[in-house]
Amino acid sequence: MPVESRAIDRSAMLYREPMTTDLPDWREYREQGLSRVLAAAASAFVERGYDGTSIREIASRAGLSVPGLYHHYPSKQALLVGLTDAVMDDLLTRSYAASASAGQGPSAQFDAIVENLLRFHMFRRESSLIASRETENMEPDARAAYIARRDEQQRMVDDVVRAGVAAGVFDTPFPEDASRAVVTMCVAVSTWYRPDGPLSPDEIVRRYLAVARSAVGAR
Amino acid sequence: MPVESRAIDRSAMLYREPMTTDLPDWREYREQGLSRVLAAAASAFVERGYDGTSIREIASRAGLSVPGLYHHYPSKQALLVGLTDAVMDDLLTRSYAASASAGQGPSAQFDAIVENLLRFHMFRRESSLIASRETENMEPDARAAYIARRDEQQRMVDDVVRAGVAAGVFDTPFPEDASRAVVTMCVAVSTWYRPDGPLSPDEIVRRYLAVARSAVGAR
Numbered sequence: 001m002p003v004e005s006r007a008i009d010r011s012a013m014l015y016r017e018p019m020t021t022d023l024p025d026w027r028e029y030r031e032q033g034l035s036r037v038l039a040a041a042a043s044a045f046v047e048r049g050y051d052g053t054s055i056r057e058i059a060s061r062a063g064l065s066v067p068g069l070y071h072h073y074p075s076k077q078a079l080l081v082g083l084t085d086a087v088m089d090d091l092l093t094r095s096y097a098a099s100a101s102a103g104q105g106p107s108a109q110f111d112a113i114v115e116n117l118l119r120f121h122m123f124r125r126e127s128s129l130i131a132s133r134e135t136e137n138m139e140p141d142a143r144a145a146y147i148a149r150r151d152e153q154q155r156m157v158d159d160v161v162r163a164g165v166a167a168g169v170f171d172t173p174f175p176e177d178a179s180r181a182v183v184t185m186c187v188a189v190s191t192w193y194r195p196d197g198p199l200s201p202d203e204i205v206r207r208y209l210a211v212a213r214s215a216v217g218a219r
Numbered sequence: 220m221p222v223e224s225r226a227i228d229r230s231a232m233l234y235r236e237p238m239t240t241d242l243p244d245w246r247e248y249r250e251q252g253l254s255r256v257l258a259a260a261a262s263a264f265v266e267r268g269y270d271g272t273s274i275r276e277i278a279s280r281a282g283l284s285v286p287g288l289y290h291h292y293p294s295k296q297a298l299l300v301g302l303t304d305a306v307m308d309d310l311l312t313r314s315y316a317a318s319a320s321a322g323q324g325p326s327a328q329f330d331a332i333v334e335n336l337l338r339f340h341m342f343r344r345e346s347s348l349i350a351s352r353e354t355e356n357m358e359p360d361a362r363a364a365y366i367a368r369r370d371e372q373q374r375m376v377d378d379v380v381r382a383g384v385a386a387g388v389f390d391t392p393f394p395e396d397a398s399r400a401v402v403t404m405c406v407a408v409s410t411w412y413r414p415d416g417p418l419s420p421d422e423i424v425r426r427y428l429a430v431a432r433s434a435v436g437a438r
Contacts, residue, residue, distance in 0.1 A: 049355070051270035133352065136268070172433060177426040181434070184407040185400040207396040214391060215400070215434040 026094035026101065026116050029123035034086060037062045037072045041079040045130045050080060050137045080134060081142045087127040088149040091120050095156055106164035107218065113156055114212045117186035118205050125190035132187065157183055161216050171217035182212045245313035245320065245335050248342035253305060256281045256291045260298040264349045269299060269356045299353060300361045306346040307368040310339050314375055325383035326437065332375055333431045336405035337424050344409035351406065376402050380435050390436035401431045 034042060040062035044053040055076055059069040073079045094116050102112035121128050131146065138146060161179040164170035172178045185208065193204070253261060259281035263272040274295055278288040292298045313335050321331035340347050350365065357365060380398040383389035391397045404427065412423070 049268070049270050051268050172430070174426045174429055178430045178433065181400075181404040181427070181430045184404050188403040188407070207393045208400070210393055211391070211397045211400045211434055214397065214436055215430055217433055 024093060024097050026097040026112075027119060029119070032086070032090070032124065032127065034083075034127075035072075037064070037069060038079065038082050038086065041073075041076075042083055042127055042130060045080070045083070045134065046126045050076070050130075050134045077139055077142070080130075080138060083127060084131045084134075084138070084142070084146050087124060087131050088146065090124060091128075092149060092153060094120060095153060099156065099160075105169070106160050106167055107169045109160045110157075110164060110170075110213070110216070110218075111209060113160060114182060114186060114209055115205050117153075117157075117183065118189055118208055119201060121187055121190040122193045122201050122204065125193055128187070128190045132190075154180065154183055164216065164218075169219055171219060172215075175216070178216045182215055185212065185215075243312060243316050245316040245331075246338060248338070251305070251309070251343065251346065253302070253346075254291075256283070256288060257298065257301050257305065260292075260295075261302055261346055261349060264299070264302070264353065265345045269295070269349075269353045296358055296361070299349075299357060302346060303350045303353075303357070303361070303365050306343060306350050307365065309343060310347075311368060311372060313339060314372060318375065318379075324388070325379050325386055326388045328379045329376075329383060329389075329432070329435070329437075330428060332379060333401060333405060333428055334424050336372075336376075336402065337408055337427055338420060340406055340409040341412045341420050341423065344412055347406070347409040351409075373399065373402055383435065383437070388438055390438060391434075394435070397435045401434055404431065404434075 032039075037058070041053075041058050044057050044061055048057070053076070055069060056066055058076070058079065059066045062069060064072075073082065095113055098112040098116035099109055102108040135143060135146065158176055158179045161170060161172075161175045161182075165172065165175050189204065189208070199207075251258075256277070260272075260277045263277050263280055267276070272295070274288060275285055277295070277298065278285045281288060283291075292301065314332055317331040317335035318328055321327040354362060354365065377395055377398045380389060380391070380394045380401075384391060384394050408423065408427070418426075
């Protein structure tokens with residue numbers, strides 16, 4: 001079956017008590033756990049782009065014949081959808097976990113959600129880049145599903161910024177625009193972050209969180 | 220000859236008196252003035268991506284035979300470089316004009332440079348998107364030249380943010396990071412702006428400039 005299940009019940013996570021032990025640790029990154037075939041597609045798409053990658057190339061990287069690859073995924077498009085689903089599952093699961101772990105106040109919630117966005121776009125930068133770069137190459141239904149989940153992530157930040165303004169801990173006349181700018185800034189980290197770069201992930205979080213808080217007028 | 224000249228002496232512009240009549244009006248956008256061949260390449264690259272576009276497709280859109288197209292540009296790569304050069308010439312010329320027209324204070328300079336970035340990524344959104352999306356498809360020398368000019372634009376913002384902090388009109392412990400966030404936010408406008416969208420360009424400038432000023436801690 002080509003496409004991972006979307007049946008994770010995320011709504012339930014939002015209302016759990018914070019810090020229950022069964023929440024995933026949103027700060028911890030191990031191997032992404034992609035199947036061999038999806039990992040092969042990801043490495044090819046990153047290096048050559050979706051249009052520049054052939055099914056033969058992906059099969060070769062996965063150590064499979066072309067018919068063997070088709071046994072797992074019926075098309076290159078199905079591989080792109082499988083990757084995009086996996087990356088958005090991972091992101092949203094971590095975002096809800098970050099939000100739940102931060103408790104109730106909008107300032108602490110904002111910090112956790114933004115920190116999660118920053119870490120995710122460092123530690124999952126390749127698959128994040130594929131999703132954002134190849135959006136135009138998704139077929140209409142898959143693109144709509146991807147954009148809906150991207151919007152879900154954006155709305156989490158919008159809601160917490162609006163809540164912060166209502167609570168008087170943030171001060172901006174344009175909460176939605178500030179929220180979009182913050183998400184954009186975090187997502188863009190995947191375009192320049194390098195594990196061997198001069199700044200550690202923790203230092204990048206420290207700096208960009210400060211800039212993000214400034215953008216929403218945190219007091 | 221495939222590639223536009225890079226011989227504009229921009230350094231001279233920086234030190235002109237503000238508001239001289241021979242500065243281009245950086246707020247005015249007419250047709251981009253691309254040659255028929257570059258315009259054909261741009262429309263194909265936007266719709267199909269660089270990898271997904273054939274020389275035959277570009278020739279057909281330009282109303283030329285394939286040999287006729289090769290007479291103007293020897294390769295698809297040369298078309299990408301021609302487009303990227305044109306877009307960066309346009310951006311940097313306008314940025315220096317915006318800077319010069321704003322006079323001396325870092326706060327007014329910041330406003331003009333950010334407003335210019337925002338307008339450019341609305342009114343030149345297609346060619347901006349090509350340059351940023353296809354960076355990986357540029358051959359090494361062309362990519363290095365493009366990145367150098369993108370860095371030049373980033374440095375203009377960095378310099379004015381640092382000057383603002385030194386002058387006490389901006390307040391951020393991380394001027395370079397805030398500056399990068401501001402440029403990222405402006406560049407990303409090209410990914411969502413639509414001429415028939417709900418916000419006018421002037422309203423987008425008003426909102427995003429406010430968010431950008433907040434990000435650098437404008438007092």
